[in-house]
Amino acid sequence: MRITDNHGRLINYLRLAVTDRCNLRCFYCMPEEGIKYAPRKDLLSYEEMLRLIHLVAGMGIEKVRITGGEPFVRRDMMDFLRALSRVEGIRQVNITTNGTVTAPLIPELKQLGIKSVNLSLDTLDRQRFFEITRRDEFDNVMQTLDGLLAYGISTKINAVVMDGKNIDDIVPMVELAREKAVDVRFIEEMPFNGEGSHYARLNWDHRAILELIRRHFPTIEKIPDPPFSTSYNYQIPGFKGTVGIIAAYSRTFCGTCNRIRVTPQGMLKTCLYDDGIFNFRDLMRAGATDEQLQHALLQATHSRAKDGWEAERNRNFGLPVTESMSTIGG
Numbered sequence: 001m002r003i004t005d006n007h008g009r010l011i012n013y014l015r016l017a018v019t020d021r022c023n024l025r026c027f028y029c030m031p032e033e034g035i036k037y038a039p040r041k042d043l044l045s046y047e048e049m050l051r052l053i054h055l056v057a058g059m060g061i062e063k064v065r066i067t068g069g070e071p072f073v074r075r076d077m078m079d080f081l082r083a084l085s086r087v088e089g090i091r092q093v094n095i096t097t098n099g100t101v102t103a104p105l106i107p108e109l110k111q112l113g114i115k116s117v118n119l120s121l122d123t124l125d126r127q128r129f130f131e132i133t134r135r136d137e138f139d140n141v142m143q144t145l146d147g148l149l150a151y152g153i154s155t156k157i158n159a160v161v162m163d164g165k166n167i168d169d170i171v172p173m174v175e176l177a178r179e180k181a182v183d184v185r186f187i188e189e190m191p192f193n194g195e196g197s198h199y200a201r202l203n204w205d206h207r208a209i210l211e212l213i214r215r216h217f218p219t220i221e222k223i224p225d226p227p228f229s230t231s232y233n234y235q236i237p238g239f240k241g242t243v244g245i246i247a248a249y250s251r252t253f254c255g256t257c258n259r260i261r262v263t264p265q266g267m268l269k270t271c272l273y274d275d276g277i278f279n280f281r282d283l284m285r286a287g288a289t290d291e292q293l294q295h296a297l298l299q300a301t302h303s304r305a306k307d308g309w310e311a312e313r314n315r316n317f318g319l320p321v322t323e324s325m326s327t328i329g330g
Contacts, residue, residue, distance in 0.1 A: 002060040003260075003297070005094040005304040012062045013228070013259040016049060017076065019069040020264045024098055025090075025134040026122070028160045028189050044266045044281050046080045050087070052262065053279055057089035059297070065118075067096045069264065077134050078108060086110045095118070096158070099144035102135040116154040119145055122162070123169040124176065125212070132165055149180060156183040156244075163189075163205045170209065171216050177241030185231050185244035190272075206232065206247040213243065228258045247271075255308035268297065270304045271311035 003011040021037055024030070044052070051083025053064060064084065071077055084093055095109070096118040109117070114197045121141055123129050148155045159166070159173050170186065177184045185211050188202060210232075214220055223235045231244030247253060251273075261269040273322040277300040283293055305311035313327065 001054075001060065001294070002059070005301045007304065007306055009257060010060070011258055011260055011301055012060050013065070014053070014056055014061050014063070015065045015067055015261045016053070016263065017067045017069065017258055017264045018049065018071050018080070019043065021073050022068060022070045022098070023073055023100055023135065024137065026069070026160075027119075027132050027134075027165060028162055028304050038265055042281075043264045045074065046083070048266070048284055049080070049192050050083055051284065051290075052293075053084060053087050053090065055293055057087055060234060062090065063092040063094070064090055065094045067115040069098065070098050072097060072101050072105065078105065081109075081112055081114075092116075094118070094148060097144070097278055098133075098137075099141035100135075103140065103144040103147045106144070106151050106153070110153055114153060116156065117148055118156045119148065120160075121145070121157050122159045123166045124160060124172050125169060128166055128169065132162070145182075149182070154183075155161050155181075156185055158187055158246075160187045161209055163203050167204070167212075168287075170212055173242055174217060174236070177236070177239045177243060180241055182241040183233075183244055185246055187246040188249040190249050191263050193205060194274055196219060204323045205250055206245045206252070209245050210234075228256050240255070251308035258299070266327070268300055270300055271308055273308040273315075274305060274311040275315045287299075 003251065008205050020035070020043075025031075053061075066081070066084075068074075081093070082108060084090070086096070092115045093113070094116040095114060097119045102117075119141070122132050126138045129141075130136055145155065145157070157176070159169070160168065161167070166234065173184050173186070176182060188205055188209075202280070213234075220234050220236045220243065223233050225231070225233050230248075231246045234243045234245075254271075257271070261272065262280060263276070266279050267276040268278055268280060269275075270277055278296055280293065283296060288296075305314060
């Protein structure tokens with residue numbers, strides 16, 4: 001059984017958020033005072049998450065990305081990853097982390113076969129890091145970056161581009177790829193910050209970001225994008241790493257989207273911009289069989305929005321996006 005949506009797109013990738021809690025307070029993700037976290041009992045248990053992953057693996061899901069919040073602030077996370085690594089049919093497990101508590105775990109992550117880690121890092125300047133994250137964790141994040149590269153784990157740096165916050169960091173971040181085999185990816189800021197859009201208009205879209213990079217690195221050249229890529233990818237001659245730009249707000253990559261998302265509370269999202277289709281947790285706790293869960297998932301993907309713009313228009317009551325990315329799963 002394979003999952004194909006009503007637009008003919010194959011779904012083989014699950015992004016699973018294991019917690020809405022985070023130990024940073026990044027400007028683009030949540031207000032300074034934080035958000036109201038879900039009670040622990042409202043989160044999917046590890047047992048429920050493993051049931052879900054076994055179920056979707058039987059429907060053609062081959063890749064799972066573990067996100068948060070910050071995944072590693074949830075207790076017993078490594079036990080869950082050990083169990084996940086043994087699920088038949090899951091060929092690739094990746095993780096998105098802020099890197100603050102990840103460094104000591106890297107040797108076991110390598111042992112478990114974690115293929116790739118996305119590291120959230122918006123600046124290489126210690127003071128700006130503090131201003132953006134509202135926490136003094138820069139050294140721990142850089143230790144994680146060095147550890148991931150030392151253990152040969154494919155590493156992508158995710159930098160959200162914020163007007164008036166870290167524009168001066170774009171060139172230094174690109175320079176990071178000169179000597180390090182990392183993929184530095186710049187992401188358009190989205191309104192998932194617990195407040196709504198920070199700006200009347202998006203000044204730093206993917207075109208403006210590329211234009212700035214090209215001014216400083218005129219030899220930059222486009223390289224082929226992998227299948228289902230969310231980023232436009234580039235190479236600068238002589239650099240060990242690559243540069244990518246993700247049009248997360250412009251949503252130019254929706255036509256090849258192969259992913260679904262499940263929030264920490266079990267809500268299925270067939271698009272980042274929708275407000276949820278149905279809740280796996282509620283169905284499980286009401287006694288739903290695996291067949292009933294599979295049927296619900298197939299129904300949801302068979303009425304999927306064509307792109308993020310349509311998904312946003314279809315939100316209940318037409319309300320704008322205001323939730324925190326921490327509650328969605330990055």
